[in-house]
Amino acid sequence: MPATAAPAVFLGVRHHSPACARLVADTIRALRPAWVLVEGPADMNDRMDELLLGHTLPVAVFSHYRDDQRVATSWTPLCDYSPEWIALREGRAAGAEVRFIDLPAWHPAVAGHTDRYANRYADAEARYAEATRRLCEHFAVDCVDALWDGLFEVTGPGTDPQELRARLDAYFELVRGDAEADAADRTREEYMAAWVRAALARTGDRPVLVITGGFHQPALRALSARHGAAAAPAGWPAVPEPPDGALGGSFLVPYSFRQLDAFAGYQSGMPSPGYYQWLWEKGPPAAGQGLLRAVTERLRARGVPLSTADLIAARSLSQGLAQLRGHPYETRGDVLDGLAGALITDDLDRPLPWTTRGALGAGTHPVVVEMVAACTGEAVGRLHPDTPLPPLVRDVAAQLAGLGLADAATPVTLDLTKNRGLARSRTLHRLRVLGVPGFTRASGPAHGADPVFTELWEPGPAAGREAALIEAGAYGARLDDAAAALLGERTRAAGPELGALAGLLFDAVLCGTGPLCADLLTTLAARVGQAGDLGRLGEVLSAALGLWRHDRVFGVAGDGLLGGVVGSAADRVFWLAEGLHGGPGADLAVLRALAAARDALRHAPALLSAGPEAAAEAAARISRDPRAPAALRGAAFGLRWALGVPDDPGPVVQALAAAAVDTLGDWLTGLFAVAREEVAHGTTADGGSLIDLVDGVVSALPEGDFLVGLPALRQAFAFFPPLERERIAERLLHRRRLRGSARSLLRTPADPLLLARARALEENVTRLLDRHGLAAAPAPRPEVTG
Template sequence: MPAAASQRPAAPARPAPQDPPPPAVFLGVRHHSPACARLVAHVIRTLRPAFVLVEGPADMNDRLDELLLGHQLPVAVFSHYRDEQRVATSWTPLCDYSPEWIALREGRASGAEVRFVDLPAWHPALADRTDRCANRYADAEARYAEATRRLCERLGVDSADALWDGLFEVTEPDTDPEELRARLDAYFDLVRGDAEADAGDRAREAYMASWVRAALARAGDRPVLVVTGGFHQPALRALSAQPGAAAAPADWPAVPEPPSGALGGSFLVPYSFRQLDAFAGYQSGMPSPGYYQRLWETGPTAAGQGLLRAVTERLRARGIPLSTADLIAARSLSEGLARLRGHPYETRVDVLDGLAGALISDDLDRPLPWTTRGVLGAGTHPVVVEMVAACTGEAVGRLHPDTPLPPLVHDVAAHLARLGLADATAPVTLDLTKDGDLARSRTLHRLRVLGVPGFTRVSGPADGADPVFTEVWEPRPAAAAREAALIEAGAYGARLDEAAAALLGERVRAAGPEVGTLAGLLFDTVLCGAGPLCSELLETLAARVGRVGDLGPLGEALAAALGLWRHDRVFGVARDRLLGAVVGGAADRVFWLAEGLHGAPGADLAALRALASARDALRHAPDLLSTTPETAAEAAARISRDPRAPAALRGAAVGLRWSLGVPDEPGPMVRALAASAVDALGDWLTGLFALAREEVAHGTAAEEHSLIDVVDGVVSALPEADFLVGLPALRQAFAFFPPRERERIAERLLRRRGLRGSARSLLRTPADPLLLARARALEENVTRLLDRHGLGTAPITRTAPAATPETPR
């Protein structure tokens, strides 16, 4: 070799080719599936992954230690979000057999780093699942329902739940976990197919895939396990295998945060099997959590026997007959159905079908609930109700004592302790004229508005005009439910007054143009003492009452505002300027709408109440209205003469004039109505009495000729058939009089007939007067029918008894 050549540096050695990093292992699961939970535990123990990525809210990653404190399951991650445009709440429930829970627990135990990888539950991508019963695990089964339906037809089962049980939950005892995993992959690939996910799911899947790529970059030569709902598995596998995925940055994806000005967060809350059950409205997972808890703990044989025993105990506890022979028949049917359907053990549906076949002999007007999904409807057979309840179970979760709680929980505890309500066991009576009791009342009303159980109001003022100044509250033992409700209410604020005001404000915005809803919210707001919110609500009401086109809701708002404006010194809003604006605007609008109202026969009681409230506004707050008593009386005169106006409204117009001191002579109107349409007479009187009951009662008590005398004369002269037609409307009209005034009217009618007797007993008929009237009409119809056929005129002869010494002929 030449010297020069021997002195050249050696070429650098080429690096040995490295094996590609192990791919991610994707486990598609069904949420709350014992079979999937067992598979997850097996894969983690076998695979020993570096990372376990779990479908769940990524904003909980810094608090996984809190989640694994040692709670009594079920519990849920409650997530909330609120800004000026949107309010979102969501629950992520976990029970003993949830695959996600097993992934968290077993992943930690194996030394893996565990991460939630889904978008936070408040994120707009999940906005379509944020109603009251919404759940982040509610994957869009509707998009692959067709594939599931075809599988059900092919395998001869009624529902997707029965299909799942037969394929995965109740299988041969020696089924290889890898075989189960392959079957799950095939199932989810089939049911997802080429269905296009919606924009929300696409955003979620893209975000979860970014976590998978980051985990692969950080894992080195160790595997990554990804546990998500089966619907997402095919998409995640494809997204993670895209070119460049292996070179993805190792930094974890950023966790989205609420925008500036918005409030959001997550807390753990106790949950229950009742909340988890599909039959109670839960959108995802399996129904009958109590049964699946038994399946998880004891296996399929003991689970079926336990379900049979639970149903038996519930039926017998409620007095529903259940013999030993019935149980033997149910057991035989269940076993036979399992063999017929090819199940190695009895499934949940086998047991339920066997029980239904043995215990229900009635014809059912609807499918059995376990053949479908949804909430049990009214009229469900009582045996079916108890069977479903036995499947649900009674489990209620409990948080570990060291679990961090939102500030509202501590604020409420301090309030109740300071006010002496924390340990109340007897009814609490409050005098609202005393400052201390008023503070207690406001605290209890704020809890009521937030839906926090613990106290129930049994009496108290019903509106601002109610002359009641005491309230009675009864304590209700509901410690676990109260804690969960308080944690969820913490989404609205850290203090009780702040949270109640925020919730009421949300309801005000949600009410939109519904003025009647706002009227109810107004009194709730006053009871809670939500000062600034009350002003906001009153401004909203004042702006809207001038545009309302329906007398009923307008009258509700007017009555509520007028009662508070006149009387509410207890709650501090009497003579409020904004309340006055609501009263004036609503009353003016009532008079304007009433004059142009035309409609069908019958009495619109809501419209009559609106006119009565406008009359009261004229009487007690005339300075708030632009309408004067004179102009109101003139408008009423026009209404009373308008033939297109309903009879009840015309009667109310006459009553309005009478109550304003401008009486008309009602006698000719009564006679004219009775001659033209007797049913309209009752409607007319209903309107009259609604507006001028006190004036009519005063005339009845006097010795002078009264309206009641005119009505009595007209009604007494009616033919029997006309009287029966008009009787329901007449009864409705006289129902406006309280019992004492009805008794005075009865006394006057007895005197007119020269009769003596108790007017009070006359009002206490042994049966409904309408029923008596129908019975009399039936008798007359029978008599006419007999007369028509010559059977009713012959005298009835009786056979004389035989002569005896004691009975001469």
């Protein structure tokens, strides 16, 4: 018989379908094929023995790629009932040669359909949504998952595998018929067809079994038939390799049912993996009972009362729905609908999640959340001990052991002024940046100006650490290199977002990634000169100035590049502030930016192109600009006092008196944000207190105006810490020649705003009674006898 006469059997499957997994196993045992070709990354073919080690599933092939233009990461998950996994295992057991036949995960044809955190088995269901919509209407079901369960997963006893295969072929022919393959699909399908032709040329008289996602099956069958024997290749298709200068590779990682679940955002396959594991292991009747039992146990563990009557009602509803819908056994949807009908008595403002696709939204009913979680299951995969791991895993293990952190079970306090404490801190921060679980930073310096020289790290659950380390290995073989590469990637992704860059700068300092700091500083210096967001600019200025002034611990104090960022940012703050116009309300981010510029003028005037005198002149112009927001005018006025520019008390009184009642609090908020210490402790040119000037203006307000402005006034005085507020209260008591406790004034039994409104209401009632001659008569004086 000619070599090309052997048939190619194309089996379209749905990823993570127990029914498809059983069909794959039955087909391999019946056909005894020479070759089993599976949709999966062809660059893993040389490592098939590694993949078939005795892992505890679920596991995934993690693939990564990075060059100057593109970053891509992808997962190819496999669980006990994945058809691809059954094809690998059963094919090897049957003596067949097993091969993956799809392009590597980093290839643009694979990664192009999805975002950078992609899943290879992200089915094309979105592209044939019209066909599945019509099918759902015909079979009167809510979504494609319920449709699939009724057609394929929960079938009658003794269903013939050939009947199931014919039904699958018809389904995939229908849905592919409505979907036009794009260029990426055609590239992948041409590549997979080349593997099919190469296998047919080598198989002799034994068949070739081709197992791919159902979307690709009709196209592969047509491509193989069209090309025929004349197109048989001389060798196997070449496996593409990353171009020069790019980094890429693949490793096995542990996976979990939580990651597999569509309700948690997984892009492909079946939701509720725990339920389908029961379906795979025990069949439809036991799966339905297992789901009912799991939901019951979870709800009772959360304190939700479930009576025997509730469970009987749920069971009856589930069985009735299954009969009504024509299911031979209860499906997942039948069980969940029965439980919801019996247990949820509240009105729901959204569809039940198993009637749609996608992650759970905020506000989902708590009972529904627990039901979905019970369906997910708790399974977590584990790699075989002989599985090769990326070098980063060994590097981190060695570093943690050398620093005494490998088996830490109690909180760890680090002294950042000591070399060992700083080394341990940098290691833990690098792990934090890479997203590796195990330690959580409970306290430590929050920014460069924070006078804190210790850190407290608390050990936590290490679940997921191995998988996170394997995935972090995509960034480098050493921990410091990996952290620097990830921070560099985030720097490029931040674009013009100054706030993100400021946070990345401090992270780079904490991680001790010196060369990266220089790149970050160069990027920041280039971007602050074009910044248009005053609040974000203030964040950058505050972070950079704090590091430039105080960072003796991390070693960047007085850095020249850092000084350039400080000077450019401070100059830009004044330029933007002069052109800022707006209405009422205090933008605290803008006020913090002006306060940061004040600190730069105080502590690093040589870095700015404009000195304190020029800044004071700019502040004077802003304070007199009627179009500027009231809070900004107050902050500009306070900046002059903070810079030591003498002013007569007259302008202060005039500025306060000129402020409208509804903006007086905003004006004071700006003043206190920039010149709080000067207001609390400073004096005017004639020796008077600024507090006295403010009190004079506020005391002169009519009662009604005072009530209007009181909320904003309270916000303004919140800038003072409790001790300073107490001192101000003492001065106000002294100013009024009153005796009493200043502290008691700050600790009223009720909200001061409520008290003020109550007093105003009482006075209005008294005036109304007086107007109508209804004032209460004074109480009679008691008679004194004897």
